[in-house]
Amino acid sequence: MLSRTADNLYWIARYMERADTIARLLEVGSRISLLPSAHGYRSEWDSLLQAAGLATLFARKYGDPVQRNIESFLFFDRDNPSSVASCLTAARENGRIVRTALTTQVWDALNTAFQELKQLERAERSTLELSRLTDWVMRHAAMVRGAIDATLLRDDGFNFLNIGYYLERGDNTARLMDVKYYVLLPRVEFVGSGLDNYQWTTLLRAMGAHRAFHWAYGGEVTAAKIADFLILNPQSPRSLATCAAGLVNHLGRVAKAYGRETLAQEKARELLAGIERATTDAIFDEGLHEFLSRYIGEAADLANAIHEAYLSGEMR
Amino acid sequence: MSQFNEMYQGAAVRVPYARLQDWVATMPQELRSLKQAEAEALFRRIGITFAVYGEGGDPDRLIPFDMFPRVFNAAEWGKLEKGIKQRARALNAFLVDVYGRGEIIRAGRIPARLVYQNEAYEKAVAGFVPPKGVYSHIVGVDIVRTGPDEFYVLEDNCRTPSGVSYMLESREIMMRMFPDLFRENRIEPVDGYSEKLRRTLASVAPRKCRGEPTVVILTPGHFNSAYYEHSLLADLMGVELVEGQDLFVDGEFVYMRTTEGPRRVDVIYRRIDDAFLDPLCFRPDSMLGVPGLMDVYRSGGVTICSAPGAGVADDKAVYTYVPEMVRFYLGEEPILQNVPTWQCGKPDDLGHVLDKLPDLVVKEVHGSGGYGMLVGPKASKDEIERFRLKLTEDPGNYIAQPTLALSTVPTFVEEGVAPRHVDLRPYCLVGERIELVPGGLTRVALKEGSLVVNSSQGGGVKDTWVLAE
Numbered sequence: 001m002l003s004r005t006a007d008n009l010y011w012i013a014r015y016m017e018r019a020d021t022i023a024r025l026l027e028v029g030s031r032i033s034l035l036p037s038a039h040g041y042r043s044e045w046d047s048l049l050q051a052a053g054l055a056t057l058f059a060r061k062y063g064d065p066v067q068r069n070i071e072s073f074l075f076f077d078r079d080n081p082s083s084v085a086s087c088l089t090a091a092r093e094n095g096r097i098v099r100t101a102l103t104t105q106v107w108d109a110l111n112t113a114f115q116e117l118k119q120l121e122r123a124e125r126s127t128l129e130l131s132r133l134t135d136w137v138m139r140h141a142a143m144v145r146g147a148i149d150a151t152l153l154r155d156d157g158f159n160f161l162n163i164g165y166y167l168e169r170g171d172n173t174a175r176l177m178d179v180k181y182y183v184l185l186p187r188v189e190f191v192g193s194g195l196d197n198y199q200w201t202t203l204l205r206a207m208g209a210h211r212a213f214h215w216a217y218g219g220e221v222t223a224a225k226i227a228d229f230l231i232l233n234p235q236s237p238r239s240l241a242t243c244a245a246g247l248v249n250h251l252g253r254v255a256k257a258y259g260r261e262t263l264a265q266e267k268a269r270e271l272l273a274g275i276e277r278a279t280t281d282a283i284f285d286e287g288l289h290e291f292l293s294r295y296i297g298e299a300a301d302l303a304n305a306i307h308e309a310y311l312s313g314e315m316r
Numbered sequence: 317m318s319q320f321n322e323m324y325q326g327a328a329v330r331v332p333y334a335r336l337q338d339w340v341a342t343m344p345q346e347l348r349s350l351k352q353a354e355a356e357a358l359f360r361r362i363g364i365t366f367a368v369y370g371e372g373g374d375p376d377r378l379i380p381f382d383m384f385p386r387v388f389n390a391a392e393w394g395k396l397e398k399g400i401k402q403r404a405r406a407l408n409a410f411l412v413d414v415y416g417r418g419e420i421i422r423a424g425r426i427p428a429r430l431v432y433q434n435e436a437y438e439k440a441v442a443g444f445v446p447p448k449g450v451y452s453h454i455v456g457v458d459i460v461r462t463g464p465d466e467f468y469v470l471e472d473n474c475r476t477p478s479g480v481s482y483m484l485e486s487r488e489i490m491m492r493m494f495p496d497l498f499r500e501n502r503i504e505p506v507d508g509y510s511e512k513l514r515r516t517l518a519s520v521a522p523r524k525c526r527g528e529p530t531v532v533i534l535t536p537g538h539f540n541s542a543y544y545e546h547s548l549l550a551d552l553m554g555v556e557l558v559e560g561q562d563l564f565v566d567g568e569f570v571y572m573r574t575t576e577g578p579r580r581v582d583v584i585y586r587r588i589d590d591a592f593l594d595p596l597c598f599r600p601d602s603m604l605g606v607p608g609l610m611d612v613y614r615s616g617g618v619t620i621c622s623a624p625g626a627g628v629a630d631d632k633a634v635y636t637y638v639p640e641m642v643r644f645y646l647g648e649e650p651i652l653q654n655v656p657t658w659q660c661g662k663p664d665d666l667g668h669v670l671d672k673l674p675d676l677v678v679k680e681v682h683g684s685g686g687y688g689m690l691v692g693p694k695a696s697k698d699e700i701e702r703f704r705l706k707l708t709e710d711p712g713n714y715i716a717q718p719t720l721a722l723s724t725v726p727t728f729v730e731e732g733v734a735p736r737h738v739d740l741r742p743y744c745l746v747g748e749r750i751e752l753v754p755g756g757l758t759r760v761a762l763k764e765g766s767l768v769v770n771s772s773q774g775g776g777v778k779d780t781w782v783l784a785e
Contacts (some may be wrong), residue, residue, distance in 0.1 A: 004562050096536045100551040108361060115360070156575060226486045258576045313562065313573025 001101070006160045008098040012091050012110070012309060013164030019087035021172035022074050023137035025052055028179060028206040032129055032199060033067060045070050051179040054082060056258070058200050070290035072152065075133055076121060079122030084137055085121065088113050091144075103151040113140035138208075156257055157249040163306060170243030171299055174292040176203060177230055197221045204229075209240050224280045227288065232278060240295055247302070254310070262309035267302040273297065319785065320463045320723040321735050322386065324712035330464075335500050340384065340726070340733055348383075348436050348728065350491055353382050367480040380776035381486060383493070386725045386738060386758040390785040392511050396459065396742070397752050399652035402642060404744040407474055409645035411451035415442050415625060422643050426637045428543065435682065438590060438625030444614055447520040448748060451623040452630075453585075454513070455744040459652070459672060461723040463575060468655045470739065472638065474630040475622050477586050479757040479777075480743050482550075482780035486779040487755070502784040503529040504754035509743070510552035516747035517553075517583050523616035524568065529582035531555045532572065533627055534563070536588045536604055546587050560592075565608035570618045584617045590731045591625045632647055632681045632715050633659060655720060669716040670707065673700050676716045677767075680705070691767055693719050722767055725778065727760055737761045740780065754782035 031046045047063040047243075049055040054073075057080060062069045077083045095107055102110075116136070120128065145165075152158050180203060200221050204210045209229070216235065217225045234241045247268045255261045274295075283291045309315060312316040352778070359378050364771040413419050414431050415438075421428045430436060456477025458470040487506050491498055501557035502688075514531065521529035535546040537559050550557035563581065564570050571578035588605075591598045597610035610620050628634065637658045639650040669676060678690040690703045707714055724735035742756035758778040759769035769775040 001556060002556055002562055003575055003576050004559065005556075007577045093538070096543075099544075099547040100557055111361060160575075254575075310575040313579050315575075 001156050001162075003311055003315075005098050005101050006157065007311040008094040009157050009160045010164035010306075012094045012098075012144075013161045014168040015087040015094065016092035016110075017165050017168035017172065018082060019084045019091070019137055020141035021081060021168075021176065022052070022084050022087065023134040023141075024206040024208075025176065025179070026071065026074055026130060027134045028176070028202055029070065031202045039096075039120060048179055051175050052082065053175070054080065062107075071130060072125075080081045081287075084133075085117060088117050088137075088140070088163075101157045103147070103300050105147040109140070109144040109147040113144070116140070124204050140247050141289055153261075156254055159254050160310070162245060162250045163254075164248035166243045167299060167303055169238060170240050170247075171296055173207070173238045173240060173243065174295050174299075176207065177227075178289060178292050179203065180288075196241065200226050203210050209236065210237060212236065224284070229284055231283065232275065232280065241272075241275050244268070244275050248272050252305075262305070264305040264309045264313075265303065267298075271295075271302055303309075319721045319735070319737075320461065320466075322461070322723050322725050322738075326465070327340045332389040332392075332781075335497075336385065336387070336726075339494075339497060341579070351383060354493060355383060355489055355683065359485070362485060365376070374459075379482065380586075380729050380762060381489070381770045382736075382760055382776050383490070383761070384726050384733065385490065385779045385781050386740075386760075387781045387783065389783050393505075393754055393782045396652065397754075399467070400455075400457050400459075400742055400744050400752055401750045402646065402648060402651055403457055403472065403638060404746050404750055406638065406641040406645050407455060407472060408449065408451055408746055410641045411474075411623070411626060411629050412445060413529055413645070414628060415444065420641065423644065424645050425640050426634070430631075430633055431639075434628050434631055434634070436590075436627035436631055438551055438560070438624070438628070440610060441614070441625045443625065446594055447522055447619050450520055450621075450746050451626040452619040453516055453520065453746050455746060456741050457744065458654075459740045459742070460655075461738075461740070462721050463723075466485055467652055469638070469652050470655060471632060472630045473741075474626045475589070477741065477743060478542045478587075479741055480509065481542075481548045482777045483743070483755055483757045483780065484548070486777055490779045496593075501781065504782040504784055506753045506755040509753045510549060512554040512745055512751050512753065513585075514548065514555070516745040516749075516751070517585055517621060517746035519749070520619050520621065521582050522619045524584040530580060531583040531585065532558045532563075532581050534558055534560070534584050534586040534588060536592070540587075542587065549585075557611050559605050560588075560604045563606045563609070564733070565606060565612055568612060568615060568617045569608065570609060570612050579619060583621065585621045590627065593624060617745070619665045632657075632679060632713075633661070636715075655717045658716045658718060660707055660714040666707065666711045669714075670704060673704060673707075675719060676727065677719055678703055678714055679714045681713055681715060691719065694765075694767070719767070725749075725758070725760065727762070727778075729762075732766070736764070737767050737769065755780045 009298050025048060033045065045067060046055065049065060049070065058065065058070070058073050061079060062073060073080055073083065075084045078086055080086060092110045095110040098109060101111060132315055142158050148158070148161055152161070180199060197220070200223065201210065204213050204226070207230070213229055216229060216233065229239065231240045233239050236294070251265050251268045255265050257273060278291070301315060323330060323336070329337045332447055347361070359381060396453070407648060410420065414421070420426050421431060440585070452474035454477060456473035458473070458478070459467055460470050461467050483506055506698055516531050517531045530557055533546055534548045535543060535557055537543065540546070547557050547709070556572060558572055563570055564573065566578070570581045570584070572581050588594065592604040594607060594609040595605045596607045609618070610624070613620050613624070636654065636659060639654055642648055642650040658669050660666045660669055669678070674692045676692045678692070679686070680688045690699060692700065722737040722739065725738050727736040728735045736758045738758050740751060740756050745751045758780040759775045761767060761769045761774070762776045763774055
């Protein structure tokens with residue numbers, strides 16, 4: 001397959017997953033802001049921007065983190081490359097370039113999201129509730145994902161799409177968990193309090209994992225259980241363990257099909273091994289934020305190796 | 317000017333359109349609006365859109381689709397097919413000749429200046445004969461009709477004629493929306509086009525190719541207005557759609573960059589102009605091309621379709637001589653006629669053109685897309701005077717033709733159904749064999765009375781039917 005085509009497929013997946021995460025992030029933010037808290041909603045929205053890595057960009061354009069501006073910024077703003085609108089547009093544009101590598105169903109799902117987005121953009125803002133918007137994004141992200149799973153040939157293109165999904169999803173899970181770190185950082189005494197639990201629950205809800213968590217663990221929501229669920233548990237669809245295993249699997253399939261291994265496979269295996277070795281105790285000893293940052297860094301290294309080996313077209 | 321309406325002969329409905337009479341008469345207004353909306357939604361969902369250069373606006377603009385089909389019976393098509401294939405053979409023979417010995421020029425049948433001083437004449441390929449002696453592998457012949465048996469060729473497109481995706485998609489959409497029409501009428505299918513195109517391209521594999529040739533389509537990229545078409549054809553043929561950056565030259569061959577490393581390419585169906593093929597050979601400032609491509613081409617390592625230099629055959633001044641080419645190379649009389657054309661570069665012709673300017677159509681020799689042309693009878697006094705000035709300043713840059721009474725086909729308009737002017741572009745494939753699928757692109761001028769069918773100027777498209785015998 002053309003390297004450029006593989007690159008486009010990979011980015012379709014990354015952008016769709018990112019749009020999904022941004023929507024979930026908005027959901028987390030609006031739920032947290034409904035809570036009475038010691039330092040008001042302001043700093044919590046700010047933490048959210050910090051976690052998404054968008055605080056500087058936001059501050060430069062809007063100044064203070066007012067909820068309505070944050071909503072516009074994260075959802076509609078084309079100046080923000082990670083906004084839902086930017087991501088859906090970029091995913092569709094990448095899809096348009098590689099129409100030949102997609103089924104009609106996948107293209108349809110990408111294109112429909114984009115066409116509906118244009119309608120949303122024309123609608124009066126006051127008629128658009130945030131919950132409706134976030135539901136809308138998650139629905140379309142699921143439709144694209146579903147069309148890929150149901151209709152696409154299981155060839156190398158399928159693997160590159162999945163590699164994009166797992167890389168982005170792992171990164172996003174790590175960042176969403178980090179929101180908690182930013183929110184709680186100023187007041188250590190909240191740890192283990194009712195507020196703390198409420199915030200963890202909200203996070204689970206945003207990841208669509210609220211029910212699943214209770215099925216798997218039961219009882220009280222604790223930081224340790226959550227870390228286990230979102231980092232170590234291979235049953236959890238968004239856990240880092242699941243994402244790393246997905247990367248090892250799809251990169252393995254690529255290597256097998258092409259009859260050779262690259263640095264990318266090696267790095268993926270290291271990433272997975274690092275998670276499999278970890279325990280919740282070890283994670284909290286190291287510091288949750290530090291552990292997550294390390295994961296994000298290693299995954300970025302892996303992304304570079306994948307680019308070098310397959311997407312840049314420089315392989316000889 | 318009496319205009320031929322292809323549906324009627326006097327008050328009677330002509331045979332090919334017989335069944336459409338009932339179809340349109342019994343179609344309730346609501347159904348019509350519903351179907352029109354459905355067609356538009358389908359086109360949009362498929363993503364078949366058209367961007368007009370230099371106009372800005374919505375890059376996802378649709379070309380209007382008219383549901384009323386344009387119909388030929390087997391006998392009408394039979395004549396067209398013969399005429400088009402004849403023309404495609406003559407044009408290719410001409411190209412081989414002018415890049416070779418130039419017999420037609422030595423014989424004094426066409427002026428040397430017109431060929432060798434032509435901007436489209438590619439000195440870089442003089443003396444080179446492409447595989448199977450084919451320069452133009454897809455010949456788009458634009459045809460207009462003025463009466464039951466009168467067809468004229470308006471122009472030839474020997475480089476990279478576009479629009480075939482509309483032929484294919486219009487048919488898909490019509491079949492989906494009106495299956496009954498296809499049950500009642502015996503309509504020749506057009507979906508064999510992509511397989512025929514693939515076969516044609518594979519049949520001109522280069523000398524050094526071993527085994528099954530690898531074919532690719534070379535596109536300028538997804539910002540190009542015809543990108544949808546490029547990707548559709550790649551998809552239907554099952555070949556890679558590449559950009560210049562995906563190709564590179566190493567030694568004697570061209571390769572594409574793949575996830576498994578370099579893969580050799582044998583045949584390139586390019587949808588970019590000569591000037592952007594190879595910065596080492598043509599435009600050093602081009603970012604689109606593949607450095608070294610022309611060297612590989614000339615040494616038989618890759619085939620480029622259409623061959624660089626093919627454009628000299630579809631120049632509007634050379635066009636006048638195509639009937640002469642048919643006689644010279646094939647020893648036959650042309651089946652399809654040219655529109656009488658005045659070369660403004662000739663003093664006598666120029667005098668006549670300047671006299672009759674308000675009645676004529678004036679075109680730039682190298683223009684396309686309906687830009688930079690004057691339609692005398694529709695133009696204002698000012699426009700005519702402006703053209704008069706241009707003509708006197710640079711006469712060689714223009715040709716003129718009489719305003720033809722283009723045929724009309726019933727078309728859905730606001731008030732119901734009304735006649736609108738149409739033309740036709742069939743796509744003739746030239747490789748080891750010469751093939752033509754029964755159909756083509758019918759363009760329709762949607763504005764009442766308008767003769768300009770170009771999509772950039774408010775034209776639309778129709779499905780084109782050829783009825784089986």
